[in-house]
Amino acid sequence: MRGIVIAALLCVALSGYGNIRLPRIISSNMVLQQRDSVKIWGWADPYEEVSVTPSWGPQTYKATGSRDARWEVKVATPAAGGPYTITIKGKNTIVLDNVMTGEVWICSGQSNMEMNAQKGLQDVKAELPSAHLHNIRFFHIPKTTAPYPQDDCDGQWAACDSITLQAFSAVAYFFGKRLSGELNVPVGLIGASWGGTAAEVWTPDSIVHNDPVLEQAAAKIIPSGMCPYQPGYAFNAMIAPVTPYAVAGAIWYQGENNTGAANTYKQLFTAMIDGWRAAWKKDFPFYFVQIAPFRYRVKNTGALLREAQLQSTAHYKTGMVVITDLVADTNDVHPANKHDVGLRLANLALADTYHRKGIPFQSPVFNSMRIRGHRATITFSHADKGLMIKGTTATEWMIAGEDQIFHPAEVAIDRHSVIVSSKMVKAPVAVRYGFRDAAMGNVFSREGLPLAPFRTDNWEVETE
Incomplete structure (x- = not known):
C-alpha cells in the first residue's frame, strides 16, 4: 500500500514538468475540413487545463488532460478560407499558423497510387515548374508498420510546390488540383500508400482474423522482401493515427497484389471500407480505380479482380473509375498516365460528393x-x-x-x-x-x- 501511495505522489510531482503535445497531423500548414466539427487533440499532464483558440472566431475551446494524459476538443470550422492561426495553451503555448479550411481527402493504395515525379512520371514532372499552389497541402505518411494501432505517425503538412510535389502521389495531386480549381477551395491530401501491398495489410486485422474466408485468403499472400504482408500492419501505423482527423472522403488505387485471390476481393475490399469508416466514425465516400490492363502471369486473374471491383460498386457510397484506355504498354503494371486517372477520380467526386452538374463521371456498365x-x-x-x-x-x-x-x-x-x-x-x-x-x-x-x-x-x- 505504501508503495502505491509513493508512486501516486511521484506521478503528481513529475506532472509539473509536462508540456502539451500534438500529433504530427495537427500542425502548421494543415487543412481542416470546412463547415464541420473537427477534432483537435493531443497529450498533456493529467488534469492539465488546455485551451484552443482559432483565429476565425471569438470562441475558445477548453479541455482537461485525462488520467492517461490525453485531451481533445471539437472545434467548429468556417467555410473554406484562411490562412488562420490556432493557439493552444496549457503549461506551454503552441501556435499553429498558415492553417486553411477546405476539403480533406485520404489517398491510399499500392504502387500506382504511390508513384510520383521521382519515379519518372512525365505528366507530373511537367507540373513542377508551375506547381507553387498555396491552396493544395500535402501530408505524406512514410512507409511504416505496427502490430497494433498507433496514435501518431511521422509526416508534416506542407504546401504544394516544385519540391514537395516531387515525392507526393501523382494521382492524388491531379485529383486535388482539379478539386481545388473547380471548387475554389483549399484541398488537403493525406498520402498513405505502399507499392506491392495487398488489401489485407490496409484492413484492420480483427476484420480479417474474425472471418474464416478472409483469414484463409490472407494466408495465401506470398511474403515479399519489399513490403509487409500481415493483416492490419499498414493500417495500424499509416491509417489508424489519422482516423481522428476529419476528412471528406477517400480515394484508393490498389488490387494488383490481390489478383491471386480475386474470388474473395469483393468481400475483403468492402469490409476494409467499412473498417475505415468505423475508425473515422463517418460514412464518407470511397472512390477507387479499377486496375489497368496488364499481362499477369496467371491467366484471367486480372479480369476476375476487375470483376470483383465492379461488383464492389454496389457497396454504399462507393464509386469506380475505369482506365482501360489509359495504358500504353500492357507489359507494364504501372501505366504512365496518372493525370487522367486523377482527373477521373476528381470528376467522380465533383459530381457525386459535391453535386456539380454537367460533368461526365460514370463509365457505362x-x-x-x-x-x-x-x-x-x-x-x-x-x-x-x-x-x-x-x-x-x-x-x-x-x-x-x-x-x-x-x-x-x-x-x-x-x-x-x-x-x-x-x-x-x-x-x-x-x-x-x-x-x-x-x-x-x-x-x-x-x-x-x-x-x-x-x-x-x-x-x-x-x-x-
Whole structure:
C-alpha cells in the first residue's frame, strides 16, 4: 500500500514538468475540413487545463488532460478560407499558423497510387515548374508498420510546390488540383500508400482474423522482401493515427497484389471500407480505380479482380473509375498516365460528393441482356447519350452458347445498346467484353468514358 501511495505522489510531482503535445497531423500548414466539427487533440499532464483558440472566431475551446494524459476538443470550422492561426495553451503555448479550411481527402493504395515525379512520371514532372499552389497541402505518411494501432505517425503538412510535389502521389495531386480549381477551395491530401501491398495489410486485422474466408485468403499472400504482408500492419501505423482527423472522403488505387485471390476481393475490399469508416466514425465516400490492363502471369486473374471491383460498386457510397484506355504498354503494371486517372477520380467526386452538374463521371456498365434468335442485345447503365466505337470495328467482344466455348463476336451499336452475334453461335447464352487480363476494348460513352469490362455468365474461369 505504501508503495502505491509513493508512486501516486511521484506521478503528481513529475506532472509539473509536462508540456502539451500534438500529433504530427495537427500542425502548421494543415487543412481542416470546412463547415464541420473537427477534432483537435493531443497529450498533456493529467488534469492539465488546455485551451484552443482559432483565429476565425471569438470562441475558445477548453479541455482537461485525462488520467492517461490525453485531451481533445471539437472545434467548429468556417467555410473554406484562411490562412488562420490556432493557439493552444496549457503549461506551454503552441501556435499553429498558415492553417486553411477546405476539403480533406485520404489517398491510399499500392504502387500506382504511390508513384510520383521521382519515379519518372512525365505528366507530373511537367507540373513542377508551375506547381507553387498555396491552396493544395500535402501530408505524406512514410512507409511504416505496427502490430497494433498507433496514435501518431511521422509526416508534416506542407504546401504544394516544385519540391514537395516531387515525392507526393501523382494521382492524388491531379485529383486535388482539379478539386481545388473547380471548387475554389483549399484541398488537403493525406498520402498513405505502399507499392506491392495487398488489401489485407490496409484492413484492420480483427476484420480479417474474425472471418474464416478472409483469414484463409490472407494466408495465401506470398511474403515479399519489399513490403509487409500481415493483416492490419499498414493500417495500424499509416491509417489508424489519422482516423481522428476529419476528412471528406477517400480515394484508393490498389488490387494488383490481390489478383491471386480475386474470388474473395469483393468481400475483403468492402469490409476494409467499412473498417475505415468505423475508425473515422463517418460514412464518407470511397472512390477507387479499377486496375489497368496488364499481362499477369496467371491467366484471367486480372479480369476476375476487375470483376470483383465492379461488383464492389454496389457497396454504399462507393464509386469506380475505369482506365482501360489509359495504358500504353500492357507489359507494364504501372501505366504512365496518372493525370487522367486523377482527373477521373476528381470528376467522380465533383459530381457525386459535391453535386456539380454537367460533368461526365460514370463509365457505362452492363445492365441487361436479351436474346432473340442468334443475337444478344446488351443494355447499359450510364449511357444516356449513347455509345460509340473508337476505330472501325469493336474489339474484345466474345459470345458463347451452352457449350461455353467463346468466339469473337460481330457488334453493332444501337445508340444505347449493343447487338452481339457470331456465325459460330446459333443460340447465344453468354457475352463477354474485355474479359481478359490485358484487354483494351474500344467502346465508349459519347462523353468519352470507356465501357467497363463485364461478362453475363458465372461460369468457372480458367486461371492456369
